[in-house]
Amino acid sequence: MPQLSVIISTYNQPEWLEKVLIGYQQQSFKDFEIIIADDGSSKETEMVVTDFVSHSDLKIKHCWQADHGFQKTKILNKATVASTSDYLLFTDGDCIPRNDFVENHFNLRQPKRFLSGGYFKLPKNISESIAEENIVSQDCFKSDWLLSHGLKKTFKLNKLTSKGFKERFLNNVTPTKATWDGMNASGWKTDIVAVNGFDERMAYGGEDRELGERLMNSGIKPIQIRYSAICLHLFHERSYKNEPAIAKNKAIRKETKTQKRKWTDFGINKR
Template sequence: MTTFRSPQYLHQVLQGFANQSVREFEIVVGEDGRTEQTRAVIDSFATRTDFQIRYVSQTHQGFGKTRILNRAIDAAASDYLIFTDGDCVPRRDFVAQHLRLAAPGRFLSGGCYRLNRELTNRILASKVAYNEFTDPGWLKQHGNDVPAKWLWIQGHPGLAKALDLATTTRPTFNGHNASAWKSDVVRANGFNHEMRYGGLDRELGERLENAGVLGMQIRHRAVCYHLDHDRGYVNDQDWQRNREIRRLVRKTGVTRAVEGLDQIRAA
């Protein structure tokens, strides 16, 4: 996962991983621009949990998410990688679902429930507990707009697989909730350093698919809760540039980024 000057958000995300139903994993946090506040959050969790937390950082020089993601990939010890963001709190079975459904020649495309700003602020202020805001029933009872399907799944978990099979939404590589074999990501040369904000994760998925690694939909089985925040870094110019890069990737069948993981390792 990556983070950028948001220690309160990271605290909630790590709290979510501390509540996972399986414990055999490590966390790699990549920070674009080292801050003592972020390091303090990580160090605090490292002393209170039974899984390893690695920390990598880089000098902040403009939008650097693809570079710090590649540093995190390089630092990861496991042969299977689950990707999320420093503002997405995992449901209790998040890691278990990704590991259970991992398959050769596949990447997994998970889903998220987006929390509103008012609730996010209450969570950051520790006024709402983890087991409350990750409970669709609790969210519904406290005035949040919860689609009926999440309440159905809560009462009948087996429906999640059926909904994943029935959905017409294409499985894409989502940075907030996706997983893949490290060997497949390495062959693709990781994240493309040419990409700015807006589809940088999906571009990796499109290269994986060009190489024969196909996406599988698990959006109703592996869920995270997205904390709301401003996005002052978004602009139309970057979106248009990224769309053109992705169009060429799909058209030409590109499988490797020209500038990516290899360049991080070489440096």
């Protein structure tokens, strides 16, 4: 049994997923499995996964469901059940992990806590410029490389350059709240199952954070690791974004908060 399971959500982004899986080949911590939580992608994604299964040392399971619109929460629950370790790291198929990404999640885990990371968002031109050799060399995580490819210099570059004391200091002083964000969050499987996983009524818009809110209602506190667990978020359009779904999600989250709900009847186990 691996010490950690990485659950990667994806939908019809095979080129981005390939870069992400190359990132997981570079990890300093090796004792993990990958569950691809595939919300109905076409054969191109299956071909990428099959190729990595055949030609890499990565332990990968492809958890797929038919395409019936945005059902990320449903496939994440299936992937959670399919995982075999007691600690789960959730991320997206458009987020390339730095080579210490899994190691930092593993080393920083604590009982009755979940870890809240962030991401470094890239524009379209730089996302497309990243090649396999840039991931293997880790150049794409270096500020000089990114600036030379047209990235504007901002304070956010500290996410990539902070180490040691500075990293811990920025984690502690950042005004950004520690929440469960699906591209970079981890927690104990028993804690996630205890709140019944993700609420499958929810479409795009805060569907990940609602799980975190139930965890917090259950006494599972978040730890901010925004400057410790680093991934590059590749550019993509959000065609599945729609206002009625966002409004519905907000209503569910409001109920979770005001009623301090620890459980959803629309999760892993259906009542």
